[in-house]
Amino acid sequence: FDSAGLDPGKPILFHAGGPGLATAAIQLAKKMGCTVITTVGSNDKIDKAKALGADHVINYREDRFEGVVRKLTKKKGVDVVFEHVGADTFAGSMLSLKRGGRLVTCGSTSGVSTQVNLMQLFQQQLKLLGSFGCRMENMANAMQKMAAGLVAPVIDTEVGFDDIDAALKRMEGRDVFGKIILRVS
Incomplete structure (x- = not known):
């Protein structure tokens, strides 16, 4: 979270709001004061994601998430997308970002390869960050945030x-x- 530059009140998008990674991330981002948007794959997960702190929940099987995100943000886009799905959502994740936004990728459950629209990347001044876990110096800060804000795993x-x-x-x-x-x- 630290390297993503999250700020209170800023919109953030998490994919797959049901698995363990996203459930913890939703709680942490909400504790930090972010406006949390998440995607889920079924309607029965919507209320569960909202109970964790998600402000907006999008069923990606019913709606194109990038279009809903653009509507929710009045066409501005989100500051940060945490992308751990991979190929299936990568292009839509980039479309969901505001100018100068950051896409943090930390997984590839739907495939390890995707295409990147380079014109979109440089025209929108997007930042792509790869994350393979947490550095030890960030661990204490992360644990304090979790202790202060997470309900429980x-x-x-x-x-x-x-x-x-x-x-x-x-x-x-x-x-x-x-x-x-x-x-x-």
């Missing part, structure tokens, strides 16, 4: 070893809100 289900296949199918089907915890004993 969002747990979808707990499963034993016998139920791993079913849990993986739920993940693949994007039928999860929060983390799936594997019980060892």
